[in-house]
Amino acid sequence: MKVAFLGLGNMGLPMALNLIKAGHQVHGFDLVQSQLDAFKAGGGIPVQSATEAAKDADVIISMLPASRHVEALYLGDAGLLATANPKALLIDCSTISPKVSQAVAAAAKIKGFAMIDAPVSGGTAGAQAGTLTFMVGGDASALECARPLLEKMGKNIFHAGASGSGQTVKVCNNMLLGIQMLGTSEALRLGIANGMDPKVLSDIMSKSSGRNWALELYNPCPGVMESAPSSKGYAGGFGVDLMLKDLGLATENAGDLEASVPLGELSRKLYEAHSKAGNGQLDFSSVFNLKAD
Numbered sequence: 001m002k003v004a005f006l007g008l009g010n011m012g013l014p015m016a017l018n019l020i021k022a023g024h025q026v027h028g029f030d031l032v033q034s035q036l037d038a039f040k041a042g043g044g045i046p047v048q049s050a051t052e053a054a055k056d057a058d059v060i061i062s063m064l065p066a067s068r069h070v071e072a073l074y075l076g077d078a079g080l081l082a083t084a085n086p087k088a089l090l091i092d093c094s095t096i097s098p099k100v101s102q103a104v105a106a107a108a109k110i111k112g113f114a115m116i117d118a119p120v121s122g123g124t125a126g127a128q129a130g131t132l133t134f135m136v137g138g139d140a141s142a143l144e145c146a147r148p149l150l151e152k153m154g155k156n157i158f159h160a161g162a163s164g165s166g167q168t169v170k171v172c173n174n175m176l177l178g179i180q181m182l183g184t185s186e187a188l189r190l191g192i193a194n195g196m197d198p199k200v201l202s203d204i205m206s207k208s209s210g211r212n213w214a215l216e217l218y219n220p221c222p223g224v225m226e227s228a229p230s231s232k233g234y235a236g237g238f239g240v241d242l243m244l245k246d247l248g249l250a251t252e253n254a255g256d257l258e259a260s261v262p263l264g265e266l267s268r269k270l271y272e273a274h275s276k277a278g279n280g281q282l283d284f285s286s287v288f289n290l291k292a293d
């Protein structure tokens with residue numbers, strides 16, 4: 001299967017490399033040259049535009065930062081819906097607004113493309129290990145066509161429902177994750193202020209009712225977990241600005257539906273303050289260092 005992979009960042013690069021390892025020919029494009037170089041070093045075929053990557057592809061996968069990047073890639077006169085072969089299956093793995101995801105999929109359908117939204121969970125470690133969780137929205141038949149590829153990049157593949165519902169699940173999940181990371185940081189800080197060793201505190205809470213993913217697998221306190229971004233200067237991982245974007249998606253979506261998300265709102269404000277203090281590019285667990293008023 002010939003694959004076009006668009007967006008070779010923290011997540012896209014290791015996902016594309018897993019497809020190459022599984023024997024697929026992958027043409028890739030990213031705006032950043034160093035990402036293209038790393039892709040080439042891993043056996044990928046780097047090209048100079050999305051249109052060139054998509055030419056002759058059986059499957060086009062996008063892994064871009066936000067809604068506007070996805071709209072720009074697919075829509076408009078120069079977008080892939082106008083230039084690619086409608087036989088290609090479109091898989092958007094970016095985390096974007098459910099509304100935008102539905103609109104792009106509807107435009108794709110009009111042009112004769114099958115398209116699914118397939119945002120992921122599992123972080124950069126999951127992307128490298130090929131153990132991501134995929135939350136898929138769209139027709140079941142399109143998911144079945146995509147499944148052999150998704151299985152090379154992930155371990156759990158869920159059909160959430162109609163187009164856009166993969167994004168809805170992802171937005172709910174990340175709102176919860178953002179809240180959990182703040183709560184975990186606050187609890188660890190309180191323990192440390194009491195003179196506790198954060199590792200002892202984390203070990204005990206991980207076996208108690210406060211246990212959660214941020215505490216157990218992505219501990220925000222430096223030195224507790226060697227493999228976590230917190231122990232590597234909060235480099236790589238999942239950026240503060242990406243979490244801020246996802247909390248923005250959650251609160252916007254809640255506003256559209258008049259759903260109440262007070263903790264989501266508060267979390268968005270706290271990550272915003274952290275980003276404004278110059279931390280937008282750090283991993284989101286760096287919110288451990290936020291000094292809120």
Ligand code: NAD
Pocket residue numbers: 006007008009010011012029030031032035050063064065066069073093094095096120121122123124237238239242
């Ligand atoms: P990233 O910023 O590291 O990578 C995005 C890449 O897209 C960049 O390399 C950028 O140069 C490239 N890009 C932007 N516009 C492009 C275009 N028009 N054509 C080609 N390339 C383009 O972000 P990431 O961490 O890889 O995240 C990607 C998506 O996955 C986001 O929507 C994010 O919310 C989501 N996500 C991230 C994580 C994580 O842990 N990092 C986990 C789950 C989901």
